[in-house]
Amino acid sequence: MSGKKIPVEPFKIKVVEPLEKISSEEREEALRESGFNVFNIPSEKVFIDLLTDSGTSAMSDRQWGRLMVGDESYAGARSFFNFEHSVKQTFGFKNVVPTHQGRAAERILFEAILKKGDMVPNNIHFDTTRANVEVRGAHAIDLAIEEAYDPDIELPFKGNMDVGKLESFINEKGSKRIPVIMMTITNNSGGGQPVSMENIRQVSQICRRYKIPFFFDACRFAENAYFIKKREPGYADKSVLEIAREMFSYADGATMSAKKDALVNMGGFIALNDDGLTEKIKNLLIISEGFPTYGGLSGRDLEALAQGLKEVIEEDYLEHRISQVEYLGELLDDAGVPIYKPVGSHAVYIMADRFLPHIPRPQYPGWALTVALYRESGVRAVEIGGVMFAKKDEISGKDVFPKLEMVRLAVPRRVYTISHIHYVADALVSLYKKREKIRGLKIIYQSPHLRHFTARFEEL
Ligand code: F0G
Numbered sequence: 001m002s003g004k005k006i007p008v009e010p011f012k013i014k015v016v017e018p019l020e021k022i023s024s025e026e027r028e029e030a031l032r033e034s035g036f037n038v039f040n041i042p043s044e045k046v047f048i049d050l051l052t053d054s055g056t057s058a059m060s061d062r063q064w065g066r067l068m069v070g071d072e073s074y075a076g077a078r079s080f081f082n083f084e085h086s087v088k089q090t091f092g093f094k095n096v097v098p099t100h101q102g103r104a105a106e107r108i109l110f111e112a113i114l115k116k117g118d119m120v121p122n123n124i125h126f127d128t129t130r131a132n133v134e135v136r137g138a139h140a141i142d143l144a145i146e147e148a149y150d151p152d153i154e155l156p157f158k159g160n161m162d163v164g165k166l167e168s169f170i171n172e173k174g175s176k177r178i179p180v181i182m183m184t185i186t187n188n189s190g191g192g193q194p195v196s197m198e199n200i201r202q203v204s205q206i207c208r209r210y211k212i213p214f215f216f217d218a219c220r221f222a223e224n225a226y227f228i229k230k231r232e233p234g235y236a237d238k239s240v241l242e243i244a245r246e247m248f249s250y251a252d253g254a255t256m257s258a259k260k261d262a263l264v265n266m267g268g269f270i271a272l273n274d275d276g277l278t279e280k281i282k283n284l285l286i287i288s289e290g291f292p293t294y295g296g297l298s299g300r301d302l303e304a305l306a307q308g309l310k311e312v313i314e315e316d317y318l319e320h321r322i323s324q325v326e327y328l329g330e331l332l333d334d335a336g337v338p339i340y341k342p343v344g345s346h347a348v349y350i351m352a353d354r355f356l357p358h359i360p361r362p363q364y365p366g367w368a369l370t371v372a373l374y375r376e377s378g379v380r381a382v383e384i385g386g387v388m389f390a391k392k393d394e395i396s397g398k399d400v401f402p403k404l405e406m407v408r409l410a411v412p413r414r415v416y417t418i419s420h421i422h423y424v425a426d427a428l429v430s431l432y433k434k435r436e437k438i439r440g441l442k443i444i445y446q447s448p449h450l451r452h453f454t455a456r457f458e459e460l
Contacts, residue, residue: 005324008430010316022378036455047378053346055259056412063304070300079299086306093271095278101268102257103128104290112280113179123183124189148190151340156231157185157196175210185224186218192344194227204250219257226318240313261306331425353405363440377427388452
């Protein structure tokens with residue numbers, strides 16, 4: 001055991017969900033039946049689930065209490081006003097529109113403002129954001145700083161946008177073709193790295209200068225704000241709420257997946273200042289999500305969300321949250337397991353191509369590592385690499401692989417204890433010691449879009 005400071009949970013356990021250990025025969029069978037795709041494995045066959053931190057949070061007793069007082073009226077429910085108040089307190093925007101989750105917020109915002117041929121810059125688009133831009137015939141452009149793609153450079157704010165690139169991009173394409181500039185906090189597709197207040201301010205100034213609206217993809221805003229408090233000069237004495245409010249004060253709005261930093265299992269919203277755009281968004285919302293005072297959510301969901309937003313900015317909570325993820329990273333790093341550095345907000349990202357240098361990219365080392373980890377321990381992780389993000393070259397028909405080949409260990413909020421974290425680290429370290437035995441895979445079935453969810457594989 002390392003001499004590291006163990007993060008102590010700032011909660012005690014009132015309700016438990018039993019976990020069953022899965023025997024190695026069962027794991028083998030689950031792998032075979034799933035076509036060696038951990039997305040296809042039933043969660044009952046998973047011991048520790050690090051597939052995602054989205055919608056997997058444990059709610060507090062106060063949130064569960066709020067479920068009981070949900071007002072399920074179709075229009076004008078009390079729960080909506082509680083939700084609206086809580087979002088306004090935290091985000092500061094004038095208008096709030098609930099949606100059933102983050103991607104619905106993205107779809108509706110983009111439907112309201114994008115047309116064919118438009119461009120949307122972002123530090124790095126998350127895959128649903130990219131898909132929702134592209135489905136409108138627009139182009140999703142990633143303009144993160146170059147260092148974001150280098151797992152070895154330790155910088156405090158590797159999620160930053162490259163403001164030089166952003167400004168040249170606007171000058172080259174013209175601001176008329178750029179209806180919005182997005183910024184993802186924290187940058188999920190780039191190691192879960194935070195963005196600094198200084199960078200937010202600079203991007204905001206550029207947006208103002210060119211009269212382009214500025215929106216956050218805000219699902220991990222509290223984790224981002226906590227990093228600003230810890231790492232950026234001038235913020236140590238400010239509360240996380242003050243920092244969040246300052247971040248949002250530089251923008252015109254935000255899309256939010258409440259499944260992350262609102263500590264609920266389902267929910268989302270769009271928050272924004274522009275009244276005209278809000279009207280347009282509400283009209284689109286009614287067609288698919290529901291009336292503007294519930295937007296696809298129950299009154300009780302809105303209550304739990306309102307409470308979750310208050311809890312997520314508590315510093316004891318955030319200190320534990322961030323240090324638990326960091327601790328997992330340190331356990332792995334100390335044992336020589338190659339990880340993306342520094343450790344991000346919600347997950348540890350393993351550099352799978354370095355973990356398995358004997359497996360060439362066309363045999364999907366990241367995917368092979370998710371299979372091996374499940375086989376070893378019943379731990380489920382997700383590949384963020386060649387299966388998820390490769391693009392077909394139009395001429396050769398071959399895969400063009402993304403820069404980073406990673407496996408993400410996403411840690412659900414308030415769900416696992418420190419012994420679970422040790423279990424995961426031990427499994428990976430033991431796997432690392434016998435890494436030469438791990439084999440690559442070949443795809444035997446794939447769908448044309450988002451193939452990682454349903455692809456089937458054979459081991460080589
Ligand atoms: N934006 C970011 C940065 C995300 O990480 C996600 C979801 C979304 C938008 C979409 O939100 O799922 O509520 O529709 N990320 C999950 C993940 C799925 O595993 O990282 P949603």
